[in-house]
Amino acid sequence: MNAQRRFVVGAVAFDLDGTLLDTIRDLAAAVNLLLADLGQAPLPEATIRDLVGKGMPNLIRRALAISRGVLPEAVAEAEVADVLPRYQTHYAAVLGRETVAYPGVVAGLERMAAMGLPLAVVTNKASRFVRPHLALAGIESRFRVVIGGDDLPQKKPHPAVLLHAARELGVEPARMLMVGDSGNDAQAARAAGCPVLIVPYGYNEGTPVQNLDADGIVDSLLAVADRLQPVPTDR
DSSP states (O other): OTTTEEEEEEEEEEEEEETEHHHHHHHHHHHHHHHHHHOOOOOOHHHTTTTTTTOHHHHHHHHHHHHHTSGGGGGGHHHHHHHHHHHHHHHHTTSSSEEEEOOHHHHHHHHHHHOOEEEEEEEESSSHHHHHOOOOHHOOOOOSSEOOOSSOEEEEEHHHHHHHHHHHHHSSSGGGEEEESSSSHHHHHHHOOOEEETTTTTTTTOOOGGGOOSSSSSSHHHHHHTTEEEEEEEE
């Protein structure tokens, strides 16, 4: 990683959970409400934190497995599909109750907007919850493009979601910086041909971010803005 590298870009895309917003308390509350419905023991917030990143079905499967003391493969797809709507109902009820923007997010987005850079959110979170989170945090208007986990057939780490975001923003993938907190973000960016910066404060499934294949680690979105050199987009 080159700590001094500057990025000549025409747009910036962001992950949501663990990058823009600290959503873990809402996520954990909804998981434990579901487990209570099923007569299973609750999980510590720290445990649930390491399950976040590959979408709600994966979160539910792994939470059920840990609560039961079995491998995730032992939880049937049909059961996950059956209980997922109940989890989503719980999550809708608590959404935004304890979620906060990370330090530097609002100011960092303002700096990038002032540079004339169009911004996107690309997340694996179920699409119905993405804009409400952004709106409650007061940052929805900053984003020209918002892509949730079921807006396309693929999710991160598949590159298709970032390629789609780049097309919507009118830039080549090499001119769209991805900012995330996990291997999903780094892998998707590498596969799409996007540069990628990682924040260290989010949810990376318990893996140190220093092990990720990224172009740098930055401590806030203000630090991201410091490393950008904007170029005009095609739109």
